[in-house]
Amino acid sequence: MIDVVAGLILASDGRLLACRRPEGKHLGGKWEFPGGKVEPRETPEPALVRELREELEITVEPLRQLTPVVHDYGRGPIRLIPIVCRITDGEPHPHEHSEIRWCTADELDELDLAAADLPILAEWLSLPEKR
């Protein structure tokens, strides 16, 4: 099983950052919560901080973890670990995505999200307190 962290980056106005995977890559054109694979002997929170520095040039503070989702796109199972976080330094500049967008809950619901992200969004939408 491959562990992948995904950051629900929460802005002070309640929006979350959605990122679009570039065409030509696995799941090209789909939207996701930015993150990536947890390395051997790494734990999810440091992995998220590392990935978001690399991909977006931001420093984040993890706030809480939501329910992990196991999904198989036909290449073996991944465990997608969602972590709500906030930016403590920098502004997002995409290095590995074709587009990034701050979205309200309704806007996220309209996006063409990667399949493994759908249960994560459903959990986020169901939370009475989005923080």
Ligand SMILES: Nc1nc2c([nH]c(=O)n2[C@@H]2O[C@H](COP(=O)(O)OP(=O)(O)OP(=O)(O)O)[C@@H](O)[C@H]2O)c(=O)[nH]1
């Ligand atoms: N970072 C991230 N990956 C996701 C999300 N949803 C989702 O299904 N994935 C999948 O998790 C895997 C790991 O993503 P990654 O960004 O670290 O890896 P990658 O594109 O280099 O992977 P690849 O080289 O296997 O295509 C990919 O298969 C990706 O499609 C998500 O919200 N965030």
